[in-house]
Amino acid sequence: MSDTDKRPARLPADAEGRPGREAVVIGGGLAGITAALGLADAGVRVTLLEGRPRLGGLAFSFKRGDLTVDNGQHVYLRCCTAYRWFLDRIDATSLAPLQDRLDVPVLDAATRVRTRSGEGPRLGSLRRTALPVPLHLARSLAGYPHLSLAERVKVGRAALALKSLDLADPELDNQDFGSWLRRHGQSARAVEALWDLVGVATLNAVAGDSSLGLAAMVFKTGLLSEPGAADIGWARVPLGELHDTLARKALDSAGVRTEIRTRVTSLSPMENGRWTVEVPGERIEADTVVLAVPQQETHDLLPDGALDDPDRLLGIGTAPILNLHVVYDRTVLRRPFFAAVGSPVQWVFDRTDASGLTDGQYLALSQSAVHDEIDAPVAALRERFLPELERLLPAARGAEVRDFFVTRERTATFAPTPGVGRLRPGPRTKAPGLYLAGAWTATGWPATMESAVRSGVQAADAALMVLGRPRGHLFEEAA
Structure with a gap:
């Protein structure tokens, strides 16, 4: 396809005589998807560019044999109003329901008590x-x-x-x-x-x-x-069904041109006030650009003068998350999830139904802030964590482990260290028409799905104010 064939045509004037507007959103994670939807819903013609072969950023799924596996367990809370708006916008609310009322089972591996299954950990709960x-x-x-x-x-x-x-x-x-x-x-x-x-x-x-x-x-x-x-909510289907399949459907319905496997190589302002975005084989022009990629990539793409001190982005550290995946030949956990204390195990979720497993049980262990274990060999992690699961789940002691594998996100989130707040930029830059989005930007939230969506809301809102376009009431709520 030639450059001319792929480049979006100039939009005609709208009903009020305003010239058509074009935007490029760089990054197809939750922040970029949200920004693209916000702009498109207000009548802007949007091109969304994502370097990976899928949408969803670091909240995605992949196939392992017959299993559909999330790279890591993600949850949200009832107070996450922006992410709840996002689920509604992509028609996915019913696929990621909330608890009726907060209830977190907490097992203490260090304190043993008698249970119907024999000796086991003491059970407590955080319940409202x-x-x-x-x-x-x-x-x-x-x-x-x-x-x-x-x-x-x-x-x-x-x-x-x-x-x-x-x-x-x-x-x-x-x-x-x-x-x-x-x-x-x-x-x-x-x-x-x-x-x-x-x-x-x-x-x-x-x-x-x-x-x-x-x-x-x-x-x-x-x-x-x-x-x-x-109150806690989580996806009862693979994350890819939400953040890739349904998100792509919503983008298509909004008229967004979405290009995956398309990595941006450069970004530069033009003399006429527009922007040029370079990808392999094409130059795309736009009135507005939203950079919705991690802080290092943002730093590398920013044109001179866009921020007073772009190197401050490099001061925003990252933190890892490790996920351990265990498939048993039988059911060993009767609850949908639990948290643990007195153990290296942190949170455990039953992902059997979501993965498509029809025989046995599939548990996902989410391990945050694991700087010392993120690069540990799979064999060492298996040797450490399988006995811990048996301490926490008496039913696992006689069960066969059919599969044990690991997913690692070494830069899963920004590090919420003291002083990070002054390093996080807002959506506006000093370059007219250029905006920033990402969970690491100044949303007031830690690096969560909620923060990512809020950042996309903020970037779209800032751009639409300059473009003189109407803003949706849902963005008012989430901003």
């Missing part, structure tokens, strides 16, 4: 009631068996102190969450069995490595805002 905040968690905390009575009382006091923090205070970003917890009487056990249980999964860092500002945002928004804010 319908009472108003903070009473909605009071009963669960009062009966949480993994902490002493004194520790539970101190946790309650720390939660009230956390609720009083002002998230707009920039000084919170310069402090680490671990030090704040110690100052508020939290024991090492309380940090492990409660604060890090939630924080590691949402921040991808332990408390001592996390910005107090981001940690406070997570706990205030998720646990201390509305009673149902922390």
